[in-house]
Amino acid sequence: MFFIHNSLIGMPMSKTFTLNLTIHNLASKSNEELLDIDTAFNFHEEFRDVYDVLKLYNFDVRQEVVDNILKMTTQST
Amino acid sequence: MKTLIHLSDYELVQEFVNGNGSSLESLINRHRKKVYTYILLLVKDQHLAEDIFQDTFIKVLKSLQEGRYKDNGRFLSWVLRIAHNLVIDHFRKEKQLNTISNDSYESDILNSRKLADRNIEDHLITDQITKDVRRLIQELPEDQKEVIILRHYCGLSFKEIADHTNVSINTALGRMRYALINLRRLIKEKNLVLSFD
Numbered sequence: 001m002f003f004i005h006n007s008l009i010g011m012p013m014s015k016t017f018t019l020n021l022t023i024h025n026l027a028s029k030s031n032e033e034l035l036d037i038d039t040a041f042n043f044h045e046e047f048r049d050v051y052d053v054l055k056l057y058n059f060d061v062r063q064e065v066v067d068n069i070l071k072m073t074t075q076s077t
Numbered sequence: 078m079k080t081l082i083h084l085s086d087y088e089l090v091q092e093f094v095n096g097n098g099s100s101l102e103s104l105i106n107r108h109r110k111k112v113y114t115y116i117l118l119l120v121k122d123q124h125l126a127e128d129i130f131q132d133t134f135i136k137v138l139k140s141l142q143e144g145r146y147k148d149n150g151r152f153l154s155w156v157l158r159i160a161h162n163l164v165i166d167h168f169r170k171e172k173q174l175n176t177i178s179n180d181s182y183e184s185d186i187l188n189s190r191k192l193a194d195r196n197i198e199d200h201l202i203t204d205q206i207t208k209d210v211r212r213l214i215q216e217l218p219e220d221q222k223e224v225i226i227l228r229h230y231c232g233l234s235f236k237e238i239a240d241h242t243n244v245s246i247n248t249a250l251g252r253m254r255y256a257l258i259n260l261r262r263l264i265k266e267k268n269l270v271l272s273f274d
Contacts, residue, residue: 047257053264054229057210061113065127066105069134073101 086152093141101141105134108153111231115157118214118226119164129167133160154237157227213263221256224249 044051081089081103089107092100112133117126136159140146146155214222223242227233235253239246 043253043257047261050257050260050264051229053210053213053260053269054225056206057114057118057214057230058110059114059117060110061127061130065131066102066109069105069131069138070098070102072135073098073138 087148087150090141090146090148090152094144101138104152108156111153112156112160114230115226116160116164118211118230119161120167121211125167129160129163132163136163151237151240153231154233154241157231157233158241209267209269213260213267213269216263217256217259221252221259224252225256225260228253 081092081100084092084100084103086104086107089100089104093104109130113126113130116129116133117123120126120129133156137146137156140159214225217225220242224238227238227241228235233241235246235249238249242249244252
């Protein structure tokens, strides 16, 4: 439940204000509700151009490194 | 009967604890790109990132074997915390927080297997793009950089990021937005062309 002060009624809501209202009291939400919040605030639509750039940084560890870890796992078990 | 690939992180951990060694391989394969990219963005050196990646999963392995992992549905977040601590340990030991050579990093990237199959021209373009994107991220304030890495590259939820960084979800969301706004500004300011086209 949100409390909106009388002086705010009728005022145009900024995005920030709306955001603050929406995520108010998130601590009480369940994991499922929080997942919904993640979906709602994924920013992908608004910042598609930035995400396109971020996606260009994309690395994976060499398979040899993983194999080495797995070899140690076998030895330790 | 579910195959390993369909099991949750928790179920894979249970399989490993019960003696199924191949479940660890599934866990590593599921999260390797996220964990490695997280470390690489922090240390900026391929060989160092590989060492820390290995140390991270050795520590994970030991913790699981000793029953020190208490699942709360956040296996990846726990692994990233271990990786983060190992990165900090490394910098403390080496006292080289500001002395990492970009040259060695760039050379490492050129020599990496991922790029080995491409031609030289593609190598150079990829290397330049990689450096540019990394520099963009490095220019962000620390708190914004962290949330971009954890959210975009590691795929943590905002709740997990909030827990990981000891801030409220509201703050994590705000940092993400500011980070994206700042990145857009930096891309524009530097007039970067980040494309293979």
